[in-house]
Amino acid sequence: QVQLVESGGGLVQAGDSLRLSCAASGRALRTYAMGWFRQAPGKEREIVAATNWSGGTTYYADSVKGRFTISRDNAKNTVSLQMNSLKLEDTAVYYCARRSGLQIGVLANEYNYWGQGTQVTVSS
Numbered sequence: 001q002v003q004l005v006e007s008g009g010g011l012v013q014a015g016d017s018l019r020l021s022c023a024a025s026g027r028a029l030r031t032y033a034m035g036w037f038r039q040a041p042g043k044e045r046e047i048v049a050a051t052n053w054s055g056g057t058t059y060y061a062d063s064v065k066g067r068f069t070i071s072r073d074n075a076k077n078t079v080s081l082q083m084n085s086l087k088l089e090d091t092a093v094y095y096c097a098r099r100s101g102l103q104i105g106v107l108a109n110e111y112n113y114w115g116q117g118t119q120v121t122v123s124s
Contacts (some may be wrong), residue, residue: 002026002113003072004096009118012086016122020081022096022115030054030074031101035111036081038120045108048094049081053102063089086122093117 018035030057035050047072053078058070069082069107097111105111 004115006096006115006117006118011121016086022079024077029077030076033104034079035097037095040092049089050104052104059104090124091122093119
């Protein structure tokens with residue numbers, strides 16, 4: 001059984017930075033693509049960023065390009081999301097997810113393991 005645990009969320013002001021981390025247990029992440037999703041109240045869950053199995057290919061939603069960076073450390077079984085220049089609209093619960101394959105996917109239903117989520121709140 002795979003368990004994903006996110007950490008690093010919190011309350012910050014607009015313009016600040018946060019770094020989210022996702023630690024996996026149960027099975028190595030190195031043969032799976034990973035993604036970060038978010039869900040704001042009343043909205044659909046949306047992809048924020050994704051990385052293929054090696055970290056050599058990444059994807060970013062247009063809304064976060066240039067501000068967020070996804071990275072992974074397969075030796076440590078972790079995936080991170082560095083979030084800079086945070087905006088009010090970045091407020092959401094952020095989820096780490098593991099895809100059932102090596103390459104990037106952008107749809108939530110392509111991911112079969114999810115963390116419990118971590119709240120990110122950006123205030124003005």
